[in-house]
Amino acid sequence: MISDHKEFAKEVDARAANLFKATPDTMRAFRGLMESAGKDGALDAKTKELMALAIGIAVHCEGCINYHTREALKKGANREEIAETASVAIEMGGGPAAVYGAQALDAFDQLSG
């Protein structure tokens, strides 16, 4: 469980940058995929970021919860939206999603502070 989400954000980004250097073509393609999937369309970018967060909670990925909470914050998501995203994840993931959804709320509280 992550205690300092601002510090964790730096580690997540630093390691992603190392992987980018080690396998630039694949990571560039993946970045293209993220940009394409996440851009405003029939659904707006903030909604898509929350959707990515919901999946991050459902598949128990702490780094993803940190990253997509940050991105959702940048796109204007508020605390209620994070909590409701966690709620949908709990509907679809039960107890484990409650554990990781609580972590998303904690990430929001720390990163927005």
Add this chain to the structure above:
Amino acid sequence: MISDHKEFAKEVDARAANLFKATPDTMRAFRGLMESAGKDGALDAKTKELMALAIGIAVHCEGCINYHTREALKKGANREEIAETASVAIEMGGGPAAVYGAQALDAFDQLSG
């Protein structure tokens, strides 16, 4: 892979009804969880349904894809929104999400027809 989503919907519902009869307290509590997590709030009910669909794609649950595509349809989701939901799932789930995301689009096409 599901070939007839209208027929599959009947099977999914019939089996859920059997489970409801066999374990009514738990299923009633779970239904309460679904209703609470899915209702209009900071995020609207259609968005939450698409979010549940995104998770269903990411965790490879055909019955969930069928059910949440139906519910998203009832709440007014259109084909572009289903396709963009699949896109976010692919960002978060790679190849397997492409397979199950394609199934969500197929479900939409059959169920909306």
Add this chain to the structure above:
Amino acid sequence: MISDHKEFAKEVDARAANLFKATPDTMRAFRGLMESAGKDGALDAKTKELMALAIGIAVHCEGCINYHTREALKKGANREEIAETASVAIEMGGGPAAVYGAQALDAFDQLSG
């Protein structure tokens, strides 16, 4: 979704037998693991079979649901126990576990008939 669990049982077993012939050392070791993990001990064999079924539901494995429902039946599990196993899986897995838990109950009804 499986419509005929007796037929499905034959397919699951036939394919496992083919894999056994193709990679006998690994499959023999895996069978040893199954036997050791599943035998009577501090927990009895029926309870362990239901526990394996709970995991099969939680990880969305139809072949596992079929196989471990069969084994639980052989070890004397009844319909209430299958339904309660599904209930625990729903607590730990939400909507997808409801879908696959309903399949476990259906498997029991067909295989015990």
Add this chain to the structure above:
Amino acid sequence: MISDHKEFAKEVDARAANLFKATPDTMRAFRGLMESAGKDGALDAKTKELMALAIGIAVHCEGCINYHTREALKKGANREEIAETASVAIEMGGGPAAVYGAQALDAFDQLSG
């Protein structure tokens, strides 16, 4: 990997309490689901707690392993039963379940000490 399971238990509970405040209806419904799924029935409450632990191991959820080991302890589970629960998870989850099953045993040793 968790080094202090008593400290971790406090964090898991504190974060769950925060999520409860942020989304009380959903969390109340989820608590109702836990209570209903976990109560004595055809299977006793201790067995159900161990079953929930087995799923927590199989889906790699450290917070769940901590929580359900605690609850299993309260309901009288002993060390052999935790080890056999891990064994069934390994049968159904291979190497990753060995890693998280070892964590369940460590949680038991720390929390029962």
Add this chain to the structure above:
Amino acid sequence: MISDHKEFAKEVDARAANLFKATPDTMRAFRGLMESAGKDGALDAKTKELMALAIGIAVHCEGCINYHTREALKKGANREEIAETASVAIEMGGGPAAVYGAQALDAFDQLSG
């Protein structure tokens, strides 16, 4: 469980093509990711295809098992290599991987016939 892998291959491809039409930018980016990740490098393309198959087995994705078995065949993989790929998946995924690994072998036998 898939009974006809040649027919299933057509369905998988047809649905992917529909998704491609519905969300071309994301699918083009994903195709770029596949091509980059799968090309000859420090590891050869056949090995990478078998690695993708191993993951498809471990995450219980029938469409992925069909697709990556086909691609592995095109790149020269033989039956022993498919069986050993299934073996590694069983080491890392236990019983469910045995079920889906057996499906990979069946896919190979049908698609190479």
Add this chain to the structure above:
Amino acid sequence: MISDHKEFAKEVDARAANLFKATPDTMRAFRGLMESAGKDGALDAKTKELMALAIGIAVHCEGCINYHTREALKKGANREEIAETASVAIEMGGGPAAVYGAQALDAFDQLSG
């Protein structure tokens, strides 16, 4: 996220050893499975270790990433091979695999240093 992979390796091994003592028959059978699945055959042992690592990344198991990076190192895997293994995992697992793939590269850098 693991900051010291050499220290983490000791913890992973110590806990596995404890589990071995608590449930020796199952762990001995599991070790037999690992040895059988991992030995030189149609695919060489290094390739199989990288395949196990790919699965460990795809299923988000930090202990597995640590262990199989160590074993891959012993069998002669180099940094490019680890990075390409991560790439295949990203193709098959999207964003979460990028997070855990970056951890595999970090593990390699620390453990080979």
